[in-house]
Amino acid sequence: EVQLVESGGDLVQPGGSLRLSCGASGFTFSNYGMSWVRQVLGKDLEWVASVMDNGSEKYYLDSVKGRFTISRDNAKNSLFLQMNSLRAEDTAVYHCARDLYGSMDVWGRGTAITVSS
Amino acid sequence: AIRMTQSPSSFSAYTGDRVSITCRASQGISDLLAWYQQKPGKAPELLIYSAYRLQSGVPSRFSGSGSGTDFTLTISSLQSEDFATYYCQQYYSYPRTFGQGTKVEIK
Numbered sequence: 001e002v003q004l005v006e007s008g009g010d011l012v013q014p015g016g017s018l019r020l021s022c023g024a025s026g027f028t029f030s031n032y033g034m035s036w037v038r039q040v041l042g043k044d045l046e047w048v049a050s051v052m053d054n055g056s057e058k059y060y061l062d063s064v065k066g067r068f069t070i071s072r073d074n075a076k077n078s079l080f081l082q083m084n085s086l087r088a089e090d091t092a093v094y095h096c097a098r099d100l101y102g103s104m105d106v107w108g109r110g111t112a113i114t115v116s117s
Numbered sequence: 118a119i120r121m122t123q124s125p126s127s128f129s130a131y132t133g134d135r136v137s138i139t140c141r142a143s144q145g146i147s148d149l150l151a152w153y154q155q156k157p158g159k160a161p162e163l164l165i166y167s168a169y170r171l172q173s174g175v176p177s178r179f180s181g182s183g184s185g186t187d188f189t190l191t192i193s194s195l196q197s198e199d200f201a202t203y204y205c206q207q208y209y210s211y212p213r214t215f216g217q218g219t220k221v222e223i224k
Binding site for chain 2: 035042043044045046047050059060061062095100101102103104105107108109110
């Protein structure tokens with residue numbers, strides 16, 4: 001079964017850091033680009049970052065550039081999102097997703113981040 | 118960033134109805150558009166990509182059309198399991214952007 005499972009979500013203070021992980025199974029992870037997408041209160045979806053299949057190219061939402069880093073370990077079928085200098089507006093459920101020509105055909109259930117003092 | 122605008126934001130319909138949702142891009146995106154369905158507490162699911170290509174396993178009552186700036190998702194005969202929120206997404210350029218969603222409710 002093709003599956004993505006996120007972990008690492010937590011309550012963190014403003015200015016803090018967090019590292020999200022996404023474990024992939026059921027497909028050849030190294031063949032696919034991957035993305036992180038966040039959703040606030042079950043409403044608006046917001047793309048956060050993408051990384052190409054070999055990790056050579058990375059793209060970021062402007063509001064997270066310089067604060068977030070997307071990375072992957074193809075040997076461990078894992079995707080990561082290092083989040084630094086967190087702000088209240090980063091509060092959301094973060095989903096990892098598999099890229100299909102730019103659309104996203106497989107999604108994880110998400111991990112929740114709350115940034116609050 | 119390319120802005121995606123969906124209409125309507127919500128509506129109610131009967132089972133069996135033919136319904137359509139529109140999505141407009143702030144600039145031309147060719148056919149680089151996807152549609153997703155999301156149910157409460159679940160992750161989005163891909164329905165359509167490349168504006169009209171049906172994702173594997175998605176019922177044929179779902180169809181997509183359009184190119185350039187104007188797109189439509191049509192459900193030919195609404196089923197009970199189709200009551201959900203639908204989102205469009207462009208992948209013509211980064212940042213990838215989504216529409217604000219259209220909630221389809223039971224009348």
